[in-house]
Amino acid sequence: MQVNQKLKIVEGTTLTDKERYQRLVEKLIYLSHTRFDIAYAVGIISLFMHKLQEDHMEAVMRIVRYLKGAPGSGIIFKRNDHLKVEAYTDTDWTDNPNDRRSTVGYFTLVGGNLVT
Template identity: 65%
Template structure:
C-alpha cells in the first residue's frame, strides 16, 4: 500500500476540501460525457425534464438506438452519485432501458443539456456539530400512465448534510394518493 495524500479525484468524482467542508462533484465527468456524445457546444436547458412530463411506451413509434441509450443512461446513473437534482429524471428514463423510444432519448439529451449549464454543481458536506437525522419523502399518485404505479422519492440528511437520495417506482398500484404517500414514507 502507498499513501498518495489527500483524495482529489477518484473514478470521475472530484473532491475539494476547504474551511467550509468537503465538496464533491463530477465536472470533468460531465465534460467527458458531452464530448463523447458530440454535445460539447449544445444549448443548456433550465431543467432536467419538462415539468409534469409523463413518459410511457407508445405504440407504433420510432425506436431509439438501444445500445447508445443504455450507455448514456448508465453514465447518467453514475453521475447521480453527486447530483441529487437529476435523480428523479434518471429514475424515469431508466425504466425504458429494454426498448427506448425517440421520446425517451429526447429526455436523455435534455438531461445532458441541463448538465451543461449546471456542471459545477455537486454535494457539499459541512461540519454542523450535530448528527441529527432527517428524512423527507414524496410520492406522485398514478404517475405512470402505462402501469398506473406511483413513484416514491426520498432523501436523508445526517447532521444537515445530504447522504442518501432515491426515486423509485412503487411495486404495487396505490388506490389513493394517501396510500401512495404512505408507501413513500415507508420506503424512506
C-alpha cells in the same frame, strides 16, 4: 425533464439507437449518486431501457444539456456542530401512465448533509 412530462411507450413509434441510449443512461445513473438534482429524471428514463423511443432519447439529451449548463453543482458536505437526523419522503400515487405504479422518493440528512 419538462414539467409534468409523462414519458410512456407508444406502439408504432420510431425506435432510437438502443446501445447509445443504454450507455448514456448507465453513465447518468452513476452520476446521479452525487448529483441528486438529476436522480428523479434518471430514474424515469431508466424505465425505458428495453423499448426506447425518440421521446425518451430527447429526455436523456435534455438531462445532458442541463449538466453541461450547471458544472460543479454536485453535493457539498460541510461540517456542522450537530448530528441531527432528518428524513423526508413524497409519493405520487399511480401517476405512471405505463403501469399505474406509484413513484416514491425520500432523502435523509445527517448533520445537515444529504446521505441518502
